[in-house]
Amino acid sequence: MVKSPCCEKISVEDAKIHSLVSKNNGSGNLTFVSKKAGLKRCGKSCRLRWNNYLRPDLKHDNFTSQEEDLIIKLHAAIGSRWSIIAQQLPGRTDNDVKNHWNTKLKKKLSQMGIDPVTHKPFSKLIADYGKIGGSEKHSTQIGSDLKNAIHLKSEPYQLSQEFRNIDSQPNQSPTSPPKFEPIEKNFLFNITHCDNHPTDFSMPKVSGASNCINLENESIQASSSSTSSSYSTAAQEALPVTPFSWNDFLLEDAFEPSFDGQEHETMDELSFSKELVCQIENGTRQSLNIKEVRSKQATKNDFQVSSSTDISFVEAMLGQENETFLSFPHLMEEPFNY
DNA sequence: AAGATTCTCAACCGCACCAAG
DNA sequence: TCTTGGTGCGGTTGAGAATCT
Known part of the structure; x- marks a missing residue:
């Protein structure tokens, strides 16, 4: 990319x-450096420019397709x-x-019918939205309409290949x-x-177990060799913690009391998450400050949660985070050294 | 050819954390 | 305990380039 006028x-x-x-x-006091060199930039700006x-x-x-x-x-x-x-x-x-x-990846995902925020198909999001509205029939209709509109198939597809396809069609419109x-x-x-109706876009499972990402440990290393890292239901079942979904909280909050049969499972997951949190907090985790994450999540998500749900919310966030680090154990290692 | 629009990305901004005094 | 300076981070902005009409 040509970008140089300002650099010049x-x-x-x-x-x-x-x-x-x-x-x-790259280390040292850049404020001192900037003053010493007589630069117009402040130290912070110098560091930014350097980094x-x-x-x-x-x-x-x-960016290569593997990096993407x-x-x-x-x-x-x-x-x-x-x-x-x-x-x-x-x-x-x-x-x-x-x-x-x-600039790139969000658009590509959107063009593929995947919400770049939740990484779920738009069809599921709209179906969930319809569910919040309280009308299954309505949500079914919405999901069906969207399915027809975007021609999504339920079978596995190759994301990388689709990205390349999109790249080759730069003027492709969202429609x-x-x-x-x-x-x-x-x-x-x-x-x-x-899970049970692979072609049914309109009625995602309430538990949110489907559609959630599973990232196998090998996936990172494998990504460069284009081998499998699946998002598959089978692999999800190998995970001890039910994948986290924002929608689950929205739905449960919207339909207090919670869904039948979910409570005990949730409590088991909660206990497991707490245990994981303790293990990780006492362990070797270095690349992420869990307290900071807790603080940021608590302040950034400013919607109201009831006293009975805010604990489970936070714990589930932590549980999801732990799951992530279990799936990506190298994230807990020291950052790449330059 | 020229103006309008879109895209790209370096830089900025504000907040939070941490260590030192 | 409070203040200050350095640093890290994620969201946003705006100038210039690229593309479109």
Whole structure:
């Protein structure tokens, strides 16, 4: 990508920053550095410039399909924690990943009929929305309409391939959805819409067990070799914790009291999550500050939850997070060293 | 060819955390 | 305990490039 006018203007500053910072391998007091060099930038800006652009190990070429696959999987697992995602992509910064997500990947997913926020098919989201409205018939109609509208198939499809297809059709409009061809092997991940009725888009399971991502441990290493990392129901069952879904909370909150038969299961999951949280908090977790996450989640999600649900909400968030780290154990390791 | 629109991405902003004094 | 400075992070902005009409 050509991007240089602004860089050209400050190339002298860049050279100063580079020479001063690189001596310390990116560390040191950049406020002092900036003052010493007589730069117009503040220390923070110098650090940003260094970290996001000048660092010699950074890649400045386009993202590969393997990198895109990995970003999508990690985003599905941990959300917009760009720094963590970037740590898994040597030579990429959090800003790079964030920009690429916002400018490319979100659009691609949307064109594929997948909500980039929840990583669920739009059909399920609308069906869930209809469920919140309290009318199953209505939701069924909505889901059916959408299914007809976007021609989504329930069989597994190859995300990476679809991305390449979309790339080859730059002018494709959102109203002309891609054709998803089912494949047997070598898929990045699968989406199944309903365990017992694979072709039923309109009635997702209330428990939210379907449609949630499963990220196998091998998936990261495997992504570069395009081997299987499945989103499959079978693999989900191997996980001890029911996958987390925002929708589940919205639905349960909307239909207090909770659904029949869910309570005991939820309590078991809660206990398991608590145990995991204790293990991880007492363990070797280094790359993520769990307290910070708790604080941020508590403040950023400002919708009201009842006293009976806020605990389960937080615990489920933590449970989901733990599940993520179980699926991506290397996230708990030291970040990539530059 | 030219103006309008869209896209890209470096930089900025604000908040939070942490360590030192 | 409070203040201050450094740092990390995620969301947003805006200038320039690319594309469209």
